[in-house]
Amino acid sequence: MSPGDTVANIVFPAGAWIPPTRKIKNVTFRNVAFSKNTISRVTFTDCTFEDCLFTGANLDEVEFHGCDLVNCTLWKIRLTRVYLRPERVKFARRFRVEAANVGISVFQAMLSNFAEERQDLFFMQADIRFRRWARYQIWHDLREEKKTTREAWWGWICSTMHEGLTGFGYRPLRFFGWTLLLFLAVSYMNYVLIGDAIQVARAAGTSVASGVGEAMTQGAPPHASFIDSVFYTFSVLTVLGFSSVTPSSDGAKILTVLEALASIGWLGIFTAVLVKRFLR
Known part of the structure; x- marks a missing residue:
């Protein structure tokens, strides 16, 4: 994992993930599975994660500086004392229709992490994104008949107005x-x-x-x-x-x-x- 390397199409076994170095810089991870891995005390700098799986992963004291997580599956991820800017987590538009729960899961985990670390600015950014993804989830719940048409439209209208008028309470x-x-x-x-x-x-x-x-x-x-x-x-x-x-x-x-x-x-x-x- 030297600077400029690409790590692709690898599945790491569940358990503790022990990289060759605790400071990983300028490495591209593509189609890599970290599912159910425990990653501790690792610093990623200027790295890119594309289409990676973090399902059920546990990140403890991990820092992402200048890193982008693009279209990664972050379902049921757990974050503890993690530094990760919310705007660096990016999803294609198809996720809004196919897997809105992925966005909900990661930004919900961020809220708990930032609240504990008292990172108020990141908490605000994560909360805004969490509420947006909760709005995207409304239509999935309607298709699955978990909500009625009236409930879905009312929830969508309220969420849209709340963001448009107040920025979910963060734009006075x-x-x-x-x-x-x-x-x-x-x-x-x-x-x-x-x-x-x-x-x-x-x-x-x-x-x-x-x-x-x-x-x-x-x-x-x-x-x-x-x-x-x-x-x-x-x-x-x-x-x-x-x-x-x-x-x-x-x-x-x-x-x-x-x-x-x-x-x-x-x-x-x-x-x-x-x-x-x-x-x-």
């Missing part, structure tokens, strides 16, 4: 951006639907546009400006209440109550994302 800035967009969209909806029913208290001596002044003279309430709608909506959705901008019609009041109730859940999710990302 992304969720903050979606929150701003959502609040502005609700502001525009309020501006269109209940703009006439939003009552704006003007300070004494404040100049009012001529059109608004004519409407007040005729006894009709003025249509709130878009800025007024934004202020009103953010006051409701952030549960701060309102002072100078209030709803005046029954329909506007009911809509305001529904928006306030929905915002409590949304802001609760936002708080959970912040806690998960920064206070884990």
Whole structure:
């Protein structure tokens, strides 16, 4: 196993795997079976593992520096004090359909390993990938009739939205951006639907546009400006209440109550994302 060598088409017997050296560098392993092997205190540097079998393997104090594991079967692998970057474990797209459980198994093992080693960044990366592979597994479970069609679609939709909106709870800035967009969209909806029913208290001596002044003279309430709608909506959705901008019609009041109730859940999710990302 000198640098530049290729080890191919070999099956190592179950048990302790004892390499000729504890530091293996720039070696390519192709179609090699390490199934049920125990690999301890070995450092791999700039190595590549292609289509290798690690089924039931036990890795203890093993380090992979600059190594790629490509299309390897890592089913029921056990990792203890292992250094392996999650993005270095790569699978072809066919694994998502044919063997999603392989991805679930390896990233689940990584979660336990990184949690014990307090490698928070790697834990986050492994958790994101674990949840993705759990989503791929949904369709396999549907084909095997382990889930109903409704359960499969509901699980897939929830997982996709969770990743898209919050990055599985690890992207608070992304969720903050979606929150701003959502609040502005609700502001525009309020501006269109209940703009006439939003009552704006003007300070004494404040100049009012001529059109608004004519409407007040005729006894009709003025249509709130878009800025007024934004202020009103953010006051409701952030549960701060309102002072100078209030709803005046029954329909506007009911809509305001529904928006306030929905915002409590949304802001609760936002708080959970912040806690998960920064206070884990």
